[in-house]
Amino acid sequence: MPFSPPPARPRCAPVATIALSVLAAIMATACAPVPTQPGRAVPTALSAASETAPVATACPQDIAAMARCLAGQDSAGAFYLIAMPQQWNGHLVLHAHGGPTLGSPKAERAVEDLERWSIMVRAGYAWAGSTFRQGGVEVRAAAQDTERLRQIFVHHVAQPKRTVLHGQSWGASVAAKGAEMFTATAEGKRPYDALLLTSGVLAGGTRSYDVRTDLRVIYQHLCNNHPRPTEAPYPLNIGLPKEVAMTQADLQARVNECLALNKPAAERTPEQQRKVQTLVSVLRIPASSIQSHLNWGTFHYRDVVQHRTGGASPFGNMGAQYKGSPDDAALNAAVLRYRADPAAVARFAEDTDLTGRIPVPVLTVKGVDDPTAFVELDAYFKGTMERGGSGARLVQTFTQHAAHSYLSDPTYPTLLAALLRWVDAGEKPTPEGIAQQCPAFEATFGKGCAFLPAYVPALLDSRVAQRERP
Structure with a gap:
């Protein structure tokens, strides 16, 4: 039987309303947004020097006692939200959300994302998420907005010891594309130390x-x-x-x-x-x-x-x-x-497909019965990474979940800890090791470990009918 994730935590409408009122004030005084036109090339050089500093705002209820939150709107028009835990472990989780949402960006999207992913903050990580400047299926622009937020965090908030770029669902393709686009900062350092791709749509558009x-x-x-x-x-x-x-x-x-x-x-x-x-x-x-x-x-x-x-x-x-x-x-x-x-x-x-040329460790997780992003997409992504010369930098894990949007609370801290050990100590994780490590996190974050270390997905062509391609 598929593992059923715990019920979603209730939304905190009053807190979200407070956060939105702050963001509305920011929007009124922010620089004019620079919309992306169809077909317009997205530049890869960004600078946060001219970005307005974020302002304090209320945090969602389940992290309000343990964190402070900051909000803003960047120069391209994207809203963003940042959460800093009081007991910060020094690491940043930079979030690329799924969807994508159609229409103009709305500040409440960042609030909803932080509510869903508050596990990151409860586990001691700083969290930052952008709404992206626009709705719609444009991966490179979303990757650029995510990188701009990282620079805002570094310039105005703190310098993290490590930055993990986290992509969820469609946002996994945004994160992977961003890791291909942005490989060095102005100081010659890598902007991202590792990627965590969850329930990813990873076979390209x-x-x-x-x-x-x-x-x-x-x-x-x-x-x-x-x-x-x-x-x-x-x-x-x-x-x-x-x-x-x-x-x-x-x-x-x-x-x-x-x-x-x-x-x-x-x-x-x-x-x-x-x-x-x-x-x-x-x-x-x-x-x-x-x-x-x-x-x-x-x-x-x-x-x-x-x-x-x-x-x-x-x-x-x-x-x-x-x-x-x-x-x-x-x-x-x-x-x-x-x-x-x-x-x-x-x-x-050109906008949505991946090359597999990612210079940092990549860890993925997917529920084998994901009804939205088929598990076979991960088999295709493995091939992409291998063709791009990055196969040795990829570890894939799978769980007995039938969910897409969220698997379980202990799943994500387990993966982040394994990913950072890989970065800091060179200990490349294995699916077996991650499955063994997960139960230790249940004492703090509740039940929910369901890793399947022996699982190997079938090829995408075995799931979706093959067709002629230009």
Whole structure:
């Protein structure tokens, strides 16, 4: 049975409101944001000398008694939040959040991230997280915003002994890209001592999202309501036309109309359950994640096509052969086919795909039943690191979790401790050693160790249908 993580800690609305009021005041007096334009190159040289110092703000409730918090908005327009524990161990965890969120950045995102990742502060680490300057799928810009925050921390707060760059989910690709982009400071030192990548989307944009293209075409074959026959047709691999006003609630209503995902399986009609089971069997995703993957394949795809790749789609399913339905031949003959635009693929790859040239230790963790970022993505990332000459600097761990956003409290301090021993003493961790070390952290942080030291993920092509690529 998959390990179930402990219930999420309750949000602290009053504290978050206080933090937001401080950030609103900062925004009113901050330098004018410098938005990133579609296709605009992101410079790699940054300086925090001209950045306004952060100001004191209230911490989330569960760390308020043990830390002080600082907040600000950087010169590019990103909000950020910093937490300094009273009993600081001298190390900084620099956080790159998942998502990505669409739309303009909101200060509360940094508050929510700190609430979720307060385990870092409770374990003695300073924590700093940026909202990024913009919403949407732009990895290099997010990496730049993260590096700018590191410099703000060093310039205005403290000089950490070690800096661990932590990327969660989509933020794992941001962290990995940042480690490739920023390899030395102005003083010739490495800005990051190590990377911790958790529940990562690590096969690059040109491969990590293939399942969402497959979901769009199979869902449309089964349901024919996204778009409806009465609506103007459009290529499904663009996500959604720019002019179509659809909300996530609108899309959810269409999905429930066809699949009744808002009802227990026993209350669906036989036809609805047959369609749900077809999607589950062919795509190998749980029914509970169909809606979220379809949201990403709709609204995030539109963001990519409209704002990142010049109106052409980098997503395609030409040549993909789908298996697991009641009639695979009929399914493959019926689904719509799209060829990814070569120029769009190249443009998207330049921003989101990784080279594997990372000069510092990298430790990853993934729940083997992660419904959002498949465990097989980590097998692809291992190959990327090996092709980039960094295979010896990668250690991958896996846990018996079926969660994505958060695994368990003792998991993360265990990984950070092992990572810092690797950096400081040259003791490269092993999955077996990490599994053995985790129970010692349960005395402080509660139960939750579920490492699987012998687990090896299958190749990504065994999980997601192979297809033609430009």
